[in-house]
Amino acid sequence: SQQGEEDPQALSIQEGENATMNCSYKTSINNLQWYRQNSGRGLVHLILIRSNEREKHSGRLRVTLDTSKKSSSLLITASRAADTASYFCATVAGAGSYQLTFGKGTKLSVIP
Amino acid sequence: DTGVSQDPRHKITKRGQNVTFRCDPISEHNRLYWYRQTLGQGPEFLTYFQNEAQLEKSRLLSDRFSAERPKGSFSTLEIQRTEQGDSAMYLCASSSVQGGTQYFGPGTRLTVL
Numbered sequence: 531s532q533q534g535e536e537d538p539q540a541l542s543i544q545e546g547e548n549a550t551m552n553c554s555y556k557t558s559i560n561n562l563q564w565y566r567q568n569s570g571r572g573l574v575h576l577i578l579i580r581s582n583e584r585e586k587h588s589g590r591l592r593v594t595l596d597t598s599k600k601s602s603s604l605l606i607t608a609s610r611a612a613d614t615a616s617y618f619c620a621t622v623a624g625a626g627s628y629q630l631t632f633g634k635g636t637k638l639s640v641i642p
Numbered sequence: 643d644t645g646v647s648q649d650p651r652h653k654i655t656k657r658g659q660n661v662t663f664r665c666d667p668i669s670e671h672n673r674l675y676w677y678r679q680t681l682g683q684g685p686e687f688l689t690y691f692q693n694e695a696q697l698e699k700s701r702l703l704s705d706r707f708s709a710e711r712p713k714g715s716f717s718t719l720e721i722q723r724t725e726q727g728d729s730a731m732y733l734c735a736s737s738s739v740q741g742g743t744q745y746f747g748p749g750t751r752l753t754v755l
Contacts, residue, residue, distance in 0.1 A: 560741050572646075572733060573685070573746040618684050628741045629675065629698060632684030 535633050536619060542639040549606040551636040553619030554599075560624025562595055564604050566615045567635070573618070576604075611642045646747035648734050654753045655724055662720045663750045667736030674717050675744060676709055677733040678702065685733055691717060692740075724754045 537552045555562070561580045565573040579586045579595045579602065586593050592605040606613055616637045620630035647666045655661050667674050672693050677685035688707070690698040693714035703709075706724075711717040721728055731751050735744035 563743065565746075570731075570751075572748040573735075575743050575745065578743055620684070622741045624741055627698065628673070629687035629690055629700075630677075630685070630735075630744060631687065634682070634684050 536617070536636040538636060539634070540637045540639070542641065543609055545609060545611055545640055545642050547609055549609050549613070549638055549640070551604045551617050551619075551638070553602045553604070553633055555602075555619075555621050555631075555633075556600065557621075557623060559597070559621045561622050562593075562602050563620045563622070563630065564591075564593060564602075565618045565620060565632075567618065568615045576617075606638075609638075609640045611640050614638060614640045646734055646736055646745055648732075648747040648750050650750060651748060652751050652753075654755065656755050657724060657726060659724055660720065660722045661724060661752065662718055663732055663734075663752075664716060664718050665734030665747060666716045667734070668738075668745055669715075671736035671738045671745070672714065673737045673740065674711055675735045675737075676717070676719050677735065679731045679733055679749070680729075688719075721752075724752075726754050728752060729754045 535554050563578045564576040567573045577588050577593050590607045595602045616635040618632050618635040620632045649664045674691045676688040679685040687700050689709045691711040706722045709719045731749045733749045735746045737744045
Protein backbone atom coordinates (compact mmCIF):
# COMPACT_ATOMS: atom_id res chain seq x y z
CA SER A 531 0.00 0.00 0.00
CA GLN A 532 1.14 3.57 -0.59
CA GLN A 533 1.95 5.59 2.48
CA GLY A 534 2.85 8.95 1.05
CA GLU A 535 0.78 11.30 -1.02
CA GLU A 536 2.63 13.82 -3.12
CA ASP A 537 1.11 17.13 -4.05
CA PRO A 538 0.76 18.31 -6.72
CA GLN A 539 0.53 15.27 -8.99
CA ALA A 540 1.97 17.32 -11.84
CA LEU A 541 3.84 20.61 -11.95
CA SER A 542 4.98 22.63 -14.95
CA ILE A 543 7.36 25.58 -14.52
CA GLN A 544 9.75 27.71 -16.54
CA GLU A 545 13.48 27.15 -16.33
CA GLY A 546 14.96 29.26 -13.55
CA GLU A 547 11.86 29.14 -11.36
CA ASN A 548 11.67 27.26 -8.07
CA ALA A 549 9.67 24.06 -7.76
CA THR A 550 8.04 22.93 -4.52
CA MET A 551 6.60 19.46 -4.00
CA ASN A 552 4.84 18.28 -0.88
CA CYS A 553 4.47 14.87 0.66
CA SER A 554 2.16 13.68 3.42
CA TYR A 555 2.34 10.32 5.18
CA LYS A 556 0.22 8.42 7.64
CA THR A 557 2.30 6.58 10.24
CA SER A 558 5.34 7.38 12.36
CA ILE A 559 8.66 7.16 10.58
CA ASN A 560 12.37 6.62 11.16
CA ASN A 561 13.32 8.68 8.13
CA LEU A 562 11.94 10.09 4.88
CA GLN A 563 13.75 10.00 1.55
CA TRP A 564 13.23 11.75 -1.76
CA TYR A 565 13.99 10.06 -5.07
CA ARG A 566 13.96 11.18 -8.69
CA GLN A 567 12.98 9.00 -11.62
CA ASN A 568 13.46 9.89 -15.26
CA SER A 569 10.91 8.35 -17.57
CA GLY A 570 11.22 4.57 -17.70
CA ARG A 571 14.43 4.53 -15.69
CA GLY A 572 15.53 3.53 -12.19
CA LEU A 573 15.30 5.77 -9.16
CA VAL A 574 18.05 8.14 -8.06
CA HIS A 575 18.36 8.98 -4.38
CA LEU A 576 18.30 12.71 -3.66
CA ILE A 577 18.23 13.25 0.07
CA LEU A 578 17.42 11.50 3.37
CA ILE A 579 16.03 13.35 6.39
CA ARG A 580 15.72 11.66 9.77
CA SER A 581 12.69 12.01 12.02
CA ASN A 582 14.65 14.20 14.46
CA GLU A 583 15.73 16.62 11.72
CA ARG A 584 13.69 19.54 10.45
CA GLU A 585 15.60 20.70 7.37
CA LYS A 586 18.37 19.50 5.08
CA HIS A 587 20.10 21.00 2.09
CA SER A 588 21.94 19.43 -0.81
CA GLY A 589 23.03 21.72 -3.63
CA ARG A 590 19.86 23.23 -5.12
CA LEU A 591 17.64 20.97 -3.01
CA ARG A 592 16.05 21.85 0.31
CA VAL A 593 13.94 19.35 2.22
CA THR A 594 11.84 20.08 5.29
CA LEU A 595 10.14 17.63 7.61
CA ASP A 596 7.29 18.34 10.03
CA THR A 597 6.60 15.18 12.00
CA SER A 598 3.70 16.79 13.89
CA LYS A 599 1.90 17.31 10.58
CA LYS A 600 3.35 14.15 9.01
CA SER A 601 4.50 16.11 6.01
CA SER A 602 7.63 16.97 4.06
CA SER A 603 8.46 19.31 1.23
CA LEU A 604 11.12 19.29 -1.47
CA LEU A 605 12.23 22.60 -2.94
CA ILE A 606 14.31 22.71 -6.10
CA THR A 607 15.74 26.17 -6.66
CA ALA A 608 16.71 27.68 -10.01
CA SER A 609 15.24 24.74 -11.93
CA ARG A 610 16.80 23.42 -15.13
CA ALA A 611 15.33 21.47 -18.03
CA ALA A 612 17.36 18.48 -16.79
CA ASP A 613 15.29 18.49 -13.57
CA THR A 614 12.31 17.24 -15.60
CA ALA A 615 11.40 13.93 -13.94
CA SER A 616 9.04 12.31 -11.45
CA TYR A 617 9.83 12.92 -7.80
CA PHE A 618 8.84 10.47 -5.08
CA CYS A 619 8.93 10.67 -1.34
CA ALA A 620 9.42 7.40 0.53
CA THR A 621 9.24 6.65 4.22
CA VAL A 622 11.03 4.11 6.39
CA ALA A 623 9.06 3.08 9.43
CA GLY A 624 11.96 1.53 11.31
CA ALA A 625 11.34 -0.72 14.30
CA GLY A 626 12.14 -3.84 12.32
CA SER A 627 10.71 -2.68 8.99
CA TYR A 628 13.22 -1.12 6.60
CA GLN A 629 11.37 -1.18 3.32
CA LEU A 630 10.69 2.08 1.53
CA THR A 631 7.00 2.98 1.25
CA PHE A 632 6.50 5.31 -1.69
CA GLY A 633 3.87 7.82 -2.69
CA LYS A 634 2.55 8.17 -6.23
CA GLY A 635 4.98 10.93 -7.12
CA THR A 636 4.95 14.42 -8.60
CA LYS A 637 5.68 14.74 -12.30
CA LEU A 638 7.77 17.88 -12.81
CA SER A 639 8.19 19.46 -16.22
CA VAL A 640 10.71 22.29 -16.56
CA ILE A 641 10.22 24.23 -19.77
CA PRO A 642 13.37 25.72 -21.31
CA ASP B 643 32.01 -0.25 -8.75
CA THR B 644 29.25 0.53 -11.22
CA GLY B 645 26.17 0.36 -9.02
CA VAL B 646 23.25 -2.03 -8.96
CA SER B 647 22.73 -4.00 -12.16
CA GLN B 648 19.69 -5.93 -13.32
CA ASP B 649 19.26 -8.45 -16.08
CA PRO B 650 17.44 -8.57 -18.40
CA ARG B 651 16.36 -4.97 -18.92
CA HIS B 652 13.27 -6.04 -20.84
CA LYS B 653 11.33 -9.28 -20.92
CA ILE B 654 8.31 -10.13 -23.02
CA THR B 655 6.60 -13.39 -22.24
CA LYS B 656 3.34 -15.17 -22.85
CA ARG B 657 0.81 -15.72 -20.10
CA GLY B 658 1.51 -18.88 -18.18
CA GLN B 659 5.27 -18.89 -18.75
CA ASN B 660 7.84 -18.64 -15.96
CA VAL B 661 10.35 -15.80 -15.86
CA THR B 662 13.43 -15.14 -13.76
CA PHE B 663 15.18 -11.85 -13.15
CA ARG B 664 18.62 -11.27 -11.70
CA CYS B 665 19.93 -8.44 -9.54
CA ASP B 666 23.58 -7.77 -8.69
CA PRO B 667 23.84 -5.29 -5.80
CA ILE B 668 26.68 -2.94 -5.00
CA SER B 669 29.40 -5.31 -3.88
CA GLU B 670 29.78 -4.21 -0.24
CA HIS B 671 26.02 -3.96 0.39
CA ASN B 672 24.56 -6.79 2.44
CA ARG B 673 20.95 -5.61 2.15
CA LEU B 674 18.93 -6.18 -1.01
CA TYR B 675 15.34 -5.20 -1.84
CA TRP B 676 12.87 -5.95 -4.63
CA TYR B 677 10.10 -3.55 -5.64
CA ARG B 678 7.43 -3.54 -8.36
CA GLN B 679 6.26 -0.42 -10.13
CA THR B 680 3.26 -0.13 -12.42
CA LEU B 681 2.62 2.79 -14.75
CA GLY B 682 1.83 6.04 -12.97
CA GLN B 683 2.44 4.60 -9.51
CA GLY B 684 5.27 4.65 -7.03
CA PRO B 685 7.26 1.47 -6.43
CA GLU B 686 5.74 -1.10 -4.08
CA PHE B 687 7.86 -3.23 -1.80
CA LEU B 688 8.05 -6.96 -2.50
CA THR B 689 10.80 -8.45 -0.35
CA TYR B 690 14.04 -7.75 1.55
CA PHE B 691 17.19 -9.76 2.20
CA GLN B 692 19.93 -9.22 4.72
CA ASN B 693 22.81 -11.35 3.47
CA GLU B 694 21.13 -14.59 2.40
CA ALA B 695 18.22 -14.35 4.83
CA GLN B 696 14.85 -13.18 3.51
CA LEU B 697 13.61 -11.00 6.37
CA GLU B 698 10.52 -9.24 4.99
CA LYS B 699 7.92 -10.26 2.45
CA SER B 700 5.00 -8.21 1.23
CA ARG B 701 1.51 -9.58 0.87
CA LEU B 702 1.97 -8.65 -2.80
CA LEU B 703 4.38 -11.55 -3.08
CA SER B 704 1.91 -14.29 -3.98
CA ASP B 705 2.74 -17.99 -4.08
CA ARG B 706 3.75 -17.57 -7.72
CA PHE B 707 6.62 -15.29 -6.72
CA SER B 708 9.83 -16.51 -5.16
CA ALA B 709 13.08 -14.71 -4.44
CA GLU B 710 16.44 -16.06 -3.45
CA ARG B 711 19.83 -14.74 -2.51
CA PRO B 712 21.76 -17.98 -2.08
CA LYS B 713 25.24 -16.69 -1.26
CA GLY B 714 24.31 -13.26 0.02
CA SER B 715 25.47 -11.61 -3.19
CA PHE B 716 23.23 -11.58 -6.28
CA SER B 717 19.50 -12.27 -6.05
CA THR B 718 16.92 -13.79 -8.36
CA LEU B 719 13.20 -13.13 -8.54
CA GLU B 720 11.11 -15.81 -10.24
CA ILE B 721 7.50 -15.47 -11.30
CA GLN B 722 5.73 -18.71 -12.15
CA ARG B 723 2.68 -18.98 -14.39
CA THR B 724 2.79 -15.31 -15.31
CA GLU B 725 -0.44 -13.33 -15.61
CA GLN B 726 -1.12 -10.10 -17.49
CA GLY B 727 -1.37 -8.31 -14.15
CA ASP B 728 2.29 -9.12 -13.52
CA SER B 729 3.30 -6.66 -16.26
CA ALA B 730 5.35 -4.00 -14.47
CA MET B 731 8.84 -2.68 -13.87
CA TYR B 732 10.70 -4.81 -11.32
CA LEU B 733 13.26 -2.79 -9.42
CA CYS B 734 16.10 -4.00 -7.25
CA ALA B 735 17.90 -1.88 -4.67
CA SER B 736 20.71 -2.40 -2.21
CA SER B 737 21.96 -0.64 0.89
CA SER B 738 24.73 -0.94 3.43
CA VAL B 739 22.86 0.64 6.30
CA GLN B 740 19.66 -0.68 7.84
CA GLY B 741 16.92 1.81 6.99
CA GLY B 742 19.33 4.04 5.10
CA THR B 743 19.73 5.12 1.51
CA GLN B 744 18.78 2.49 -1.04
CA TYR B 745 20.52 2.49 -4.41
CA PHE B 746 18.35 1.33 -7.27
CA GLY B 747 19.15 -0.58 -10.42
CA PRO B 748 17.71 0.33 -13.83
CA GLY B 749 14.88 -2.16 -13.50
CA THR B 750 13.53 -5.04 -15.57
CA ARG B 751 10.42 -4.20 -17.56
CA LEU B 752 8.16 -7.24 -17.84
CA THR B 753 5.40 -7.43 -20.43
CA VAL B 754 3.04 -10.40 -20.24
CA LEU B 755 1.03 -10.95 -23.41
